[in-house]
Amino acid sequence: MKRKGWFIPIAVFFMCTWFLIMYEQSTNEPYLAHTSNLAQLPWDKDISEIQRVYFSAHSSSFTAERVGNEWSIVSPIESDADSTYIYNVISQFTIPGLIHTIETGVTNPSSYGIFEYSPCITLIDQAESEYTLIAGNAASETTSYVYSPLTQCVYTIKTDILNSVSSDLSDWRSKDYITFVPEQTSKIDVITAHTTYSLLPNLESTDKPFVADGLSPMEVEDIINFLTVSKVSQFIVDHAPTHIISSYGFNTPTVKIKLYDLAGNAQTLSFVKIPNSINYYVLDHSKGNIYKV
Known part of the structure; x- marks a missing residue:
């Protein structure tokens, strides 16, 4: 009786081994690991x-x-x-x-x-x-x-x-279109149809890195936040010809921004508000590229 008790597990072992061998032989796609x-x-x-x-x-x-x-x-x-x-x-x-x-x-x-x-x-x-x-x-x-x-x-x-x-x-493509590093910026000009505001480094406080005559600290902070986080949402035209630039309204932009680095070099960007939208068209004057932001 004791010897017969070994028959079933031995039979199961050989059956499992046979099925494993047959499965491996039926697989003709070699794995990369092999x-x-x-x-x-x-x-x-x-x-x-x-x-x-x-x-x-x-x-x-x-x-x-x-x-x-x-x-x-x-x-x-x-x-x-x-x-x-x-x-x-x-x-x-x-x-x-x-x-x-x-x-x-x-x-x-x-x-x-x-x-x-x-x-x-x-x-x-x-x-x-x-x-x-x-x-x-x-x-x-x-x-x-x-x-x-x-x-x-x-x-x-x-x-x-x-x-x-x-x-x-x-x-x-990179969605960064503004070259803005506060520590490397000597001046920011914000130009509207009637007024130019100049944001200058605040030498008296590091909490508010820029100040501007005619603008409240909150307005200055809003401008700095925009320059920091604004990204391209759509690439419109690269190296746009004059008539395309004009057709987007950049002859009379909503606002123009000039960013000056420590050497006095400026990046000029013109913005046109898109009607019934929170977005703007922007023209990078140095490249002639038009983006939606």
Whole structure:
């Protein structure tokens, strides 16, 4: 009786082992963790090593370049970039969240929905080495195919990673349009149709960094707060010609602001109140750019 008692657990053990072996044999997609079954991974770089990023999708393409810790858009326009946004994009692809290797030695990945015009991101390091991933069709509800020309492999990747990269250039651009650092500002001129108010550094108090004749401390504080927090909500026109500038009403702006740095250089901004709105159109005179803020 005692010997028969061992039969059931031994049988269960062998049955579980058999099912495990059959399951592993039926799985023909090697995981990236099983590196012995894979071609060399396409990329393994630190974010700080990336010098340029190229992205194209839906007939749009643009290039961002890093100088020090800051990023700039260099094509199709020249503009300051949103360094935090680009950092977040790069962090998704420096060590890409690839899931499976689907096929190796692929020279024509069109059967996976991958063509020359498909969404594509390229990271370029300081040695000019390039890593490109080209997006293809959906592989499942949560994954998509991607192709690496570097390894000639088709992988799957989480679709959310691909969707996190915007094809709208404005998402890549910096929303800061005002160069304002209180400690590096020698004067602020606020010019209306009838009066000019000059805000000067307050040498008697650090609580109220600026004072102005004709304005209350609360009004001065409101101006400083606006200059500190105001951001672009929409990019209207870059390098606008004279007739466009005039059409937005900048010949007679609601208010004009001049910010002077310690060397006496000024940034001039004109604001036009948008009717029935809390927003303004703003013209950066040095660039000829029009924004909505």
